[in-house]
Amino acid sequence: MPIVESVGRFPAQTGVASQPAAPDHHVAEVLDKANRRSQTYGVSVHEEPDYTSPSRGHMSSAMDENRFLFQHAAPIMETLYGQIANTHSMVLLTSAQGMVLHSLGDNDFLEKASRVALVPGTDWSEKTKGTNAIGTALSEEEAITVHGNQHYMSANQSLTCSCSPIFDPHGQVIGTLDVTGDHRSYHQHTLALVRMSAQLIENHMFAGSFPKAVRLHFHSRPEFLGTLVEGIAVFSPEGRFISANRSAQFQLGLSHHALQAHTFSSLFNLPISALFELFSGSASIPRQLGMHNGVSVWCRTEIKPAGPWSHPSLAPVEQEGGATPPSARTATPTQSRCKPHLSSLQYLDTGDAQIKSVIQKLRRIVDRDIPVMILGETGTGKDLLAQAIHNDSARARMPFVAVNCASIPETLIEAELFGYEEGAFTGARKKGAIGKIVQADGGTLFLDEIGDMPRHLQARLLRVLQERKVSPLGARKDVEVDVTVVCATHKNIREMISRGEFREDLYYRLNGLVVRLPALRERTDFEVVVKKVLKSLCEGEPHITISSDVMTLLASYHWPGNLRQLHNLLRTAVVMVDTDGVIDAEHLPDDFLEELSIANNAPLAVEASVIASAPVAIANSEEVFTDGVRLQDVTLNTMAQMLRIHRGNVSAAAKALGVSRNTIYRKKNLLPPDLLN
Template identity: 50%
Template structure:
């Protein structure tokens, strides 16, 4: 059975673009109109984000991962609400300015009524993933862009937003839409699991290796076996629309009695079971539920569920984190042979069992959360919660509520009975604050008070709640420089940096082969999933600069594992095409940088000489490379120097030698 999503993308289909242009004309738009530079004001944008809190919260980590995959491609990742208003963006710094010129920024509507034919507006109208390339845009001003967009649906099939990658037309990759679609589906699956956290969730697919991947079906059922909802993959596998499924009992959908399946899940949590779909197709399934809140419907299973209340809840949390056949990250398992990492792990090991705060520094994707989890697992607090919060993934207005919690009625839109914050959730365990450098000053003050007093007062509350926790923080920012600028509190800095360690970038590590094996082990979901990469793939990996670090490596291996379709190892043909292009470009750039620096060093070694070295084929090639880079970057010397890894003076020197003025 195919694992491809049911809904086909409409990539460059003439009828879709033609229909969108016809709608644009009917709306009274003129192709020559200039972009609207009136985005929502900050308070209005903040309010809009709060109205889309669930979408925003679950989308941000996925956006970061997607951006890491397309970094340095003159593009940006955008999240919109259901009306096409941009809520958040992540982009290459040198492209953001160009995007702002066409109003591609938060607070601006990209609905068809405002922008005519464009990927965001057209995808939302059409309800399908869409690419709009260059001249296919209705407004002339937007024809510098190529945009790939996929709508995002809530767990009940209603469109609540869209995910988009927009970039310079010259950097267009035909596989970008596939990445966007996968990322949108990932957001939908996160929303689904969050919506039905208290329900029985059945993960299923005809092939066992696809359980736990984007291609698995997800179906949720109430305590009495009533069908609640299903994700896109489940609808495809059932071969029925959501309304048709909502009137069918569990047995009709899976060919087994609900009580029997619930008993089997309770007896062996995390084990695979075989069920049968209405079409007769047999699927491998895995059940998951929170036993602390789940009430079994039938008398013959009540006792079983009640007896598993505590153990079942712990097990459910565990199987969400990692497959049952993989041990959790520990300081020992993170030591895969790199000398820098070994030294870091030895230092961290010396404070094992002591509640000394740890500050983890390193670039995005270097494995800061892996290390934080290992620190927790190797501590006496290992049986208590490990609670993580990414301070950069929430707007300022939501960090406070998420971290400190709030009482009933603390603010408009708050949940009934309030909410327990991350600090209280971590009581007895470890609180991991990722990207602590992005925490607003006001929350820094409150966090400092919590660390001093070991208690927290929720928003709208008056009673202090005692907490006992260890704190581990991480950031890619220079906190000392931020202290000098007055945007990070010095007293908080000295509270969180009991021990400071800096993780190396992936390209600086010597244990790539061992890391690949570890990542594949963590991603392994059953027989048939590749356990290794071919020598050719390993050689190509060695050439890559890995700007997204371990996160990028994990994403590449996850996609390649799916493309390998049950083979015992990953081959070059299984790797994402854009990744292969990036590796080739990186290798070429590294060669050119090395050659250019060598020539540059030769010139610098004789600065008083007025004569230039005799021309050579190599120098001609170097000058051509610089000229081509400048032409592609519209003559931007700073951008060209940055891309080539040279000083700006070096680029100017080549221009002068070539007799070119700038």
């Protein structure tokens, strides 16, 4: 639920600011304990702020460690800042150790904050800053306001700070959310706003976790289901307690730690099988349950079996117009057309250390609902890796839907991704169309070249990933979706963020795990890769091999197009190969040989029968044989010999050498006349 719906717009401060009431007995005790801790830590009351900037590597490492927190908190921070804009304040997100990770604020106050080192990268734990809202909220694991002279260090007494800890889905403190402002701009409702925002972050994190568990949403009043204050408890299909949000803990009257000893049966007085029966008709209709403490609550549930739940024999139900609704969609043979031997991460492990490391990381997070971002040059096999991730997951029998964000015209990508209803725009298909995201429901959505997604659509995609709902163009209601997201790009997204071309919050939502595929020229398993690609091209055909000279030639090339270029090259060679089934230089495309020659200034393809002393391996033109002859001279002599043999017929000489006629014409000018006689 949006913050603005639960609390009114935070008023801009004009005139005399509100003054905080005297702290109650509990808050006074908390502040007293914090001050005693500050003394124990050796913090000086008159200590100057530490302006030391963290190293880029240190900050980057901290952001990587807290990516899960940031990707869920960033959108809510923006909404929260919208409520406090123009109040001489700022919103801060910190790690569980008190390090500031991200901040948003009014320009005038950001300058003031920098004077007290309230900037990303600085440590605001009690050990370094004494009593302050961030450090004390972390120490006490509860929300608190520290105002003016309640700060331990005198340098911070011009501030008023309201902070709430943020708990992860497993009940551990993962960070804090803080609003800090000028002490003259204190407002009594700030802490409530921060608390609610922190709880919203927790619920968003919770919603994306435990994808295969039984999730129960409950509240004593049915109108509060689906709101910020609903309780959410998660159980295994057997009824074992897994986790619960703070509202659920409050309603059940038990802490997260105490709940670990319980089951669904002990908390709700019936076996979990009865819950399945209760919601067998419709999970969307609230039902009443009695809790162990005698309180009756209204419930909804989300039940997601641990494995693929659709039986392959069940035929998909089609809507009019041929569209299959996500609720009825099952896997079909056409949804996994990848050849069996190309389908797994194991198949892609061909001996290169970098690839092996990537695969080991991916195996650890398969089926953990962690988004994957694949980096690498164009053609390095990012699409193959995405397909392998899908095929090794529990979603393998469900759809794998790939979207190339660079290949779809900007004017159509919104409709392609999100779908549209009939009449949504001029020229739309009569009965509308289901978008790619909905097509991927239950399976994997692969967003290739995500760096090319228009910025105005990035916010919509972020909403889909956060809320697991899609709003098709022209539709009156959202469509719920369950997808695992894998994205890929060859661009530097961090640089795009700094230029304002890519949303930072979307970036941290997409890169749960970042892996980088090496370029083909960097791989140590080149020969294995070539043979595997060749084998895939020869399926059902006679076995074809590559001559050792050509393998050496291929290994020396820089492969700007990577695997895609290699695949296309070998596909052409397979068609051109002779009956002996061996790929030689004469079967390689002319433009490839020309480029190889120009790049390395070396002989092109030289048949061993023509000149035994001229190796096919790449060498610099100034390199000499043991007898002092330059390779360039050998090249010209061989070309002259071919021209003499074929009586000056350039086409015949070019074919014999495996080069284009243009190469002969270009090199012919370098030939001394006596060589042609």
